[in-house]
Amino acid sequence: AYKGTSANGEVVFFETDEQLVPGDTDTKRDVYERSYDSDVGAYVTREVSLGPTGGNDAYPAQYEGASADGARVFFSTEERLVAADTDHSSDVYMRDLETGMTTLVTQGSAECAPGCGNGASGATFADANEDGTRVFFETKERLAAGDTDKASDLYVRDLQTEETELVLVGEAACLPGC
Numbered sequence: 001a002y003k004g005t006s007a008n009g010e011v012v013f014f015e016t017d018e019q020l021v022p023g024d025t026d027t028k029r030d031v032y033e034r035s036y037d038s039d040v041g042a043y044v045t046r047e048v049s050l051g052p053t054g055g056n057d058a059y060p061a062q063y064e065g066a067s068a069d070g071a072r073v074f075f076s077t078e079e080r081l082v083a084a085d086t087d088h089s090s091d092v093y094m095r096d097l098e099t100g101m102t103t104l105v106t107q108g109s110a111e112c113a114p115g116c117g118n119g120a121s122g123a124t125f126a127d128a129n130e131d132g133t134r135v136f137f138e139t140k141e142r143l144a145a146g147d148t149d150k151a152s153d154l155y156v157r158d159l160q161t162e163e164t165e166l167v168l169v170g171e172a173a174c175l176p177g178c
């Protein structure tokens with residue numbers, strides 16, 4: 001199913017449970033991108049929802065958004081795709097299509113350790129800035145020292161500085177639908 005495009009229309013994102021690339025060996029929903037590859041001289045399809053430690057488990061992935069240029073793609077899954085993710089709660093990931101790196105977005109701030117992140121509460125993608133370097137998400141999990149309740153809170157993760165900040169606490173953070 002079609003999910004979105006880059007601002008210039010050169011990259012298309014979609015989800016399917018079909019195995020479209022040789023590395024996809026499961027029958028769960030995955031996120032893919034299709035774009036013209038000038039090195040190959042043709043349009044190519046690449047799987048987005050994978051990482052160094054996963055991508056073929058029994059967990060579906062869901063497209064959440066992309067940077068304006070389509071180089072950074074956001075998706076959520078319960079699957080553990082990087083070593084920093086040690087639970088099976090829903091997390092938001094970013095796949096950098098230029099470097100091929102997958103990053104866990106929904107992780108705690110450095111000053112919050114130990115005891116932050118990798119809990120039973122999942123996270124929900126909220127938004128990202130145009131270049132995809134600042135990602136907003138909502139979770140009941142404690143990911144910053146200032147979070148002292150079990151209510152849903154809004155966080156922002158700066159992917160360049162690798163910092164997670166608490167933006168809105170409790171009921172004020174509840175986005176429509178929560």
